[in-house]
Structures are given as C-alpha cells and as structure tokens.
Amino acid sequence: MGMFGYLCKECGKPLDTRIGNLAECRMQLLSKGEVIEEQSGEYDAYGRCDGIEWETDWGQCIDMQFSDDDSEGFAVVHKQCDKGKNYSTMSKNDPSQAGLFRWYQKKDGTIKIR
Numbered sequence: 195m196g197m198f199g200y201l202c203k204e205c206g207k208p209l210d211t212r213i214g215n216l217a218e219c220r221m222q223l224l225s226k227g228e229v230i231e232e233q234s235g236e237y238d239a240y241g242r243c244d245g246i247e248w249e250t251d252w253g254q255c256i257d258m259q260f261s262d263d264d265s266e267g268f269a270v271v272h273k274q275c276d277k278g279k280n281y282s283t284m285s286k287n288d289p290s291q292a293g294l295f296r297w298y299q300k301k302d303g304t305i306k307i308r
C-alpha cells in the first residue's frame with residue numbers, strides 16, 4: 195500500500211510526515227456527516243495515527259473516503275490548528291502523499307507538487 199494523506203480542514207496544508215509539527219493531528223471518521231470514530235497522535239502516512247487500527251473495517255474506510263459523498267470519510271486537522279471542532283465534511287486528499295513529494299501552497303490555498 196502506498197503512502198497517502200489528507201489536507202488539514204483549517205489551514206489546507208498536508209499532514210506531512212517529514213515535518214514533525216505537521217504530522218501531529220486529530221482525525222475524525224465521518225459517516226453521513228456524523229463523527230463515528232476519532233484518533234489523535236502522529237499521522238503514520240497510511241491513514242492512521244500512531245499505527246492504531248480503526249475499529250471500522252479498513253476497506254469500508256477507503257470506500258467512504260473515495261466515495262463522491264463529502265459527508266463520508268476522514269476529516270483531519272493539525273494539532274496546532276485544532277479548535278476542537280467536530281467536522282461534517284471530509285478532508286481533501288493530499289497530492290503530496292503525506293510529504294512523499296515536495297509541496298507548496300499557492301496564494302489561493304491550493305497545494306501543488308514541485
């Protein structure tokens with residue numbers, strides 16, 4: 195399985211596993227816009243914090259993240275950006291794959307790969 199990641203709901207930057215303070219995060223798993231599970235810790239580049247398995251079946255998590263429905267999947271926020279909110283829409287997928295590729299943030303907030 196390749197590395198992958200998400201963009202922070204608050205600042206729009208990746209969970210970057212090369213940059214310590216951008217890997218610390220809180221993740222919420224959403225179903226129909228409701229939080230059904232939560233993890234916090236260091237993002238491991240494989241969809242989890244600190245390598246802890248989700249209780250929800252992983253295949254189901256992937257189906258939720260890659261469905262067309264924004265109210266299903268993972269909503270993720272950096273620890274430093276975290277305002278303790280519950281989210282109702284998922285995070286965007288991270289084109290840098292959790293820092294595997296060098297990235298920068300454009301003025302309009304979008305993430306580009308160098």
Ligand SMILES: [Zn+2]
Nearest residue numbers: 202205272275
């Ligand atoms: Zn952030």
